[in-house]
Amino acid sequence: MTTANSGKPLPQITDLTRPFWTAAKQGKLVLQKCAKCSTFNFFPKPWCIECGSRELNWTDAKTGGTVYSFTISRSVAMNFPGWEAELPVLMCLIDLDDGVRLYGQVKGCKPEDMKIGMRVEAFFEDISDEAGIPKFRPVQ
Numbered sequence: 001m002t003t004a005n006s007g008k009p010l011p012q013i014t015d016l017t018r019p020f021w022t023a024a025k026q027g028k029l030v031l032q033k034c035a036k037c038s039t040f041n042f043f044p045k046p047w048c049i050e051c052g053s054r055e056l057n058w059t060d061a062k063t064g065g066t067v068y069s070f071t072i073s074r075s076v077a078m079n080f081p082g083w084e085a086e087l088p089v090l091m092c093l094i095d096l097d098d099g100v101r102l103y104g105q106v107k108g109c110k111p112e113d114m115k116i117g118m119r120v121e122a123f124f125e126d127i128s129d130e131a132g133i134p135k136f137r138p139v140q
């Protein structure tokens with residue numbers, strides 16, 4: 001596992017997932033959208049989760065979402081100094097406005113202020129020469 005990401009693990013980028021990471025590097029959130037039924041898919045898959053079509057196009061997605069659930073990490077299980085420096089870490093399940101749910105870190109919020117149903121918006125951090133990652137912050 002590579003840890004060039006300021007002491008955090010890097011995702012294993014494949015041909016299937018590369019557009020997501022590359023777009024995040026450019027400050028954009030993209031998701032696979034089915035050309036047949038218009039369903040957004042996440043995480044990236046070779047076929048549509050709704051209708052099975054393989055006609056999936058990477059499409060700009062809305063950056064807004066709602067916190068579905070969250071956990072507050074106050075320690076790290078492995079020695080990742082990058083995570084230790086950010087403790088406590090707010091790791092959330094976010095329901096994006098385009099209808100998919102993904103994991104994401106919320107920053108700029110005190111743990112005691114985190115709430116299910118909170119509105120958040122994506123922003124992007126570089127994690128390597130080829131990838132960025134969407135993270136989220138509360139919408140005021």
Ligand SMILES: [Zn+2]
Pocket residue numbers: 034035036037038039048049050051052053
């Ligand atoms: Zn479909």
